[in-house]
Amino acid sequence: MEKKIGFIGGGAMAEAILSGAVSKQVLAAENIFVSDHKEERCRFLQGSYGVQAFVGAEGFLSDVDILVLAIKPQVAAKAMAEVQGKLKRDAVLVSIVAGLTIDSIREFFPEQKIIRVMPNTPLSVGEGMSAYALSSNTCADDAEDVRVILSSCGQAVEVKEYMLDAVTGLSGSGPAYGFLMIDALSDGGVAAGLPRATATLLAAQTIYGAAKMVLESGKHPDVLRDQVTSPAGTTIAGVRVMEQQGVRGALIDAVLAAAERSAELGRK
Known part of the structure; x- marks a missing residue:
């Protein structure tokens, strides 16, 4: 991709995205620009990935095709005010700022194409999950560029x-x-007589492998669970306890509670 991308903020999420893009050769390192307020962080990113990193974004704002806001919510308004009016008209503004709506961004960038992204921390190991929403004026090609970068x-x-x-x-x-589930499974393994390191390895790889089976097989999780659950066997005995203890309901409620909290923060 021959696009130039800039980051306002050089923290963990920005690093995860740019490192993936560089390692998968989605973007050339020399076409990636980062602004961070810590000079030491800039030197680290430049030395580790070959990107161009600066204390201050003035030198690249007018040149980038995509600008990513990768900052904390409490400093978002100040950062947007500093960037306001300095982007190319056709540049795409991407925000990974939690709770920052497209309408809020539009107040600072009324004509810019905007893509709002919710990533998660496994981006740092190349296994992240990102969901993105488009402003009404964002074209399909721009959305595809961002999808490819996030997918790296x-x-x-x-x-x-x-x-x-x-x-x-x-x-x-x-x-x-x-x-939490890996930790609990590891505790169960220790309680059953396994060394802690072995129990944690078994738990983590088992959850990872189960997730990979869902993604690669395309089968419903219930179907895959049935395949490992023999009549009167060990697995159904464990599943029965989980159902009795309300594990399924607790996970559903956890998602709903976190979603509601996200909505509350967005209204502030």
């Missing part, structure tokens, strides 16, 4: 903006649910 560090799916709170509750917060 995981998977990406387009949704309507009103769905992003649900996305936050599921995939945005979901890694924490996964870590």
Whole structure:
């Protein structure tokens, strides 16, 4: 892709995206620009990935085709005010700022094409899940460019903006649910007599493998579960306990609670 991309903010999410794009050769390192307020961070990103990193974005704002806002919500308004009026008319503005709506961004960039993204932390290991929503004036080619960039560090799916709170509750917060399940399974292994390191490895790889089977087989999770659940066997004994303890309901409620909290934060 012969596009130039800039990042306002050089934190973990920005690093995950640019490292994926460079490693998968989606973007040339010399076409990636980063602005971060810490000079040490700029040196690290430049030395690690070959990108161009600066304290201040003035030198690249007017030249980039895509600008990614990768900053904390509390400084978003200040950052947008500083960038306002300095982008090319046809540049695409991408926001990964939690809770920042397209309408809020539009107040600073009334004519810009805007894509709002909800990524998650596994982007840092190339297995992230990103959902993105488009402003009404964003064209298909621009959306595809962003999808390809996000897919370089995981998977990406387009949704309507009103769905992003649900996305936050599921995939945005979901890694924490996964870590909790891995930790609990590891505890179970230790309780059954396994060493901690072995139990954690078994738990993490098992969850990873189960997820990969869902993604690669295209089968419903219920079908895959039935395939490993023999009559009167060990698995059904464990599943029975999980159902009795309300694990399924707890996970559903966790997603709903996180989604509602996301909606509340967006209204502030």
